Amino acid sequence: GDSVTQMEGPVTLSEEAFLTINCTYTATGYPSLFWYVQYPGEGLQLLLKATKADDKGSNKGFEATYRKETTSFHLEKGSVQVSDSAVYFCALSSSGSARQLTFGSGTQLTVLP
Amino acid sequence: NAGVTQTPKFRILKIGQSMTLQCAQDMNHNYMYWYRQDPGMGLKLIYYSVGAGITDKGEVPNGYNVSRSTTEDFPLRLELAAPSQTSVYFCASSTQGDSNQPQHFGDGTRLSIL
Numbered sequence: 001g002d003s004v005t006q007m008e009g010p011v012t013l014s015e016e017a018f019l020t021i022n023c024t025y026t027a028t029g030y031p032s033l034f035w036y037v038q039y040p041g042e043g044l045q046l047l048l049k050a051t052k053a054d055d056k057g058s059n060k061g062f063e064a065t066y067r068k069e070t071t072s073f074h075l076e077k078g079s080v081q082v083s084d085s086a087v088y089f090c091a092l093s094s095s096g097s098a099r100q101l102t103f104g105s106g107t108q109l110t111v112l113p
Numbered sequence: 114n115a116g117v118t119q120t121p122k123f124r125i126l127k128i129g130q131s132m133t134l135q136c137a138q139d140m141n142h143n144y145m146y147w148y149r150q151d152p153g154m155g156l157k158l159i160y161y162s163v164g165a166g167i168t169d170k171g172e173v174p175n176g177y178n179v180s181r182s183t184t185e186d187f188p189l190r191l192e193l194a195a196p197s198q199t200s201v202y203f204c205a206s207s208t209q210g211d212s213n214q215p216q217h218f219g220d221g222t223r224l225s226i227l
Contacts, residue, residue: 004155034215043117043203043218044156089155100146100171101216103155 006104021075023090031092033073119219136204145187149200
């Protein structure tokens with residue numbers, strides 16, 4: 001079945017540092033890929049998405065590129081802020097009728113001032 | 114625009130008690146989902162629905178039941194609460210269409226079984 005493997009956390013960075021959170025996936029067919037972010041005490045919010053190979057999703061300075069050859073969707077940001085502290089989830093959506101999401105285990109990011 | 118609303122936000126149950134977690138969305142979405150999130154883990158799908166009157170099991174359905182009598186509401190019921198059901202529960206919805214449509218999540222219900 002489908003699966004998502006995410007970089008182990010937690011990750012602690014200083015403000016303005018470069019961020020990479022690795023994500024690789026296993027899926028049949030051509031899934032859509034997502035990054036969701038969860039702030040403390042809140043539900044998940046869509047951060048960015050990519051629907052086909054070589055697509056780049058971007059939002060709020062975050063970027064991720066759909067790499068079919070390496071089955072990866074790594075999240076990057078050039079300069080993190082304290083307000084980026086959250087848990088980040090990589091997910092894929094299968095092409096089945098229910099549009100189910102398969103999630104990675106999440107990566108806790110803490111950004112220090 | 115309320116989006117996905119979950120109630121209650123917190124609840125403590127005793128072993129063997131029952132309760133219903135409520136979920137409502139005002140976006141006219143056909144697809145609705147229930148997930149549980151255990152510490153340090155990703156979300157696991159409990160049940161989902163592709164429209165009113167239609168429900169199906171996800172990855173971890175044991176100990177839960179759902180119904181979908183209207184497009185807006187998708188309650189999750191625990192009949193005999195067990196400590197293993199201590200978790201944070203999230204409801205989500207999405208519009209019908211391609212798999213690139215994102216899911217919209219509620220703020221979650223934190224449930225403890227003692």
